[in-house]
Amino acid sequence: MIKKTISFALFLLAAFGAYAEVVNIDNAELARLAASGVPVIDIRTEGEWKESGVIPGSKLLTYFDAQGRSDPPAWLEKVKRIATVDQSVILICRSGKRSAKATQFLAQQAGYKTVYNASGGMNAWSQEGRSVVVPSDALAGCAAGARC
Numbered sequence: 468m469i470k471k472t473i474s475f476a477l478f479l480l481a482a483f484g485a486y487a488e489v490v491n492i493d494n495a496e497l498a499r500l501a502a503s504g505v506p507v508i509d510i511r512t513e514g515e516w517k518e519s520g521v522i523p524g525s526k527l528l529t530y531f532d533a534q535g536r537s538d539p540p541a542w543l544e545k546v547k548r549i550a551t552v553d554q555s556v557i558l559i560c561r562s563g564k565r566s567a568k569a570t571q572f573l574a575q576q577a578g579y580k581t582v583y584n585a586s587g588g589m590n591a592w593s594q595e596g597r598s599v600v601v602p603s604d605a606l607a608g609c610a611a612g613a614r615c
Contacts, residue, residue, distance in 0.1 A: 489570045491586040492557070494595055497522075500557055500583060506549050507557045510569050511589070513602075515561060519589055520599030522559065527602060530560075530569045542569075543577050552578045559585035559592070 492500070501507050501524065509521050510530035521527060526549050531537045550556040556579060558566040563586040573579040585592070593599065 488581050489567075489574045490581065490583050491563075491567075492583045494585070494587060494592055494597060497557060497559070497583070497585050497592070498597070500555070501525075505555045505557055505583070507559060507585075508546065508549060509589075510558055510560050510566055515589075516602040519561075519593060521602045522589075522592065523598055523600045525559070530558075531565055539572050539576070543573075546573070546577075550579075553580055555581040555583065557583040557585060560588050562588040562590050564588075 497507070501522070507522055507525040508528050509516065509525045510528060512529050512531075512533050513527075514533065516527055528542065528545050528549070530539075530542055546556070556573070558569050558573075560566040560569075563584060566584050566588065567586075570582040570584040573582045587594075589599075
């Protein structure tokens with residue numbers, strides 16, 4: 468009986484250890500992490516990037532299209548070009564809700580170790596008067612009509 472209990476406990480520890488850590492962060496932490504080299508992936512749509520700008524240096528990679536559809540496997544292949552599963556990554560959207568869903572996907576299904584969610588999104592970033600840039604240069608690598 469003790470052997471079964473210990474085996475079960477070890478199984479649970481291994482199962483919980485397989486999931487990444489999702490950490491909700493504020494703008495100060497986002498800026499600190501980005502400055503230290505953690506990639507920022509903006510998962511909003513192209514229209515949103517153009518409307519409100521993007522964080523300097525962020526990677527633009529839409530998760531949900533304008534109709535709310537997503538293709539997680541295809542999106543993951545693009546994320547892997549930005550950061551491996553052993554690297555930390557920051558996701559941001561408009562308010563933090565869509566990026567929360569995408570961080571859960573990276574953590575629970577894709578095996579990323581540490582995934583940060585910018586919990587206030589670009590709304591909070593802009594409200595604090597933080598730097599944004601026009602995404603024209605970043606969009607140059609995104610074919611017209613393509614899901615980047």
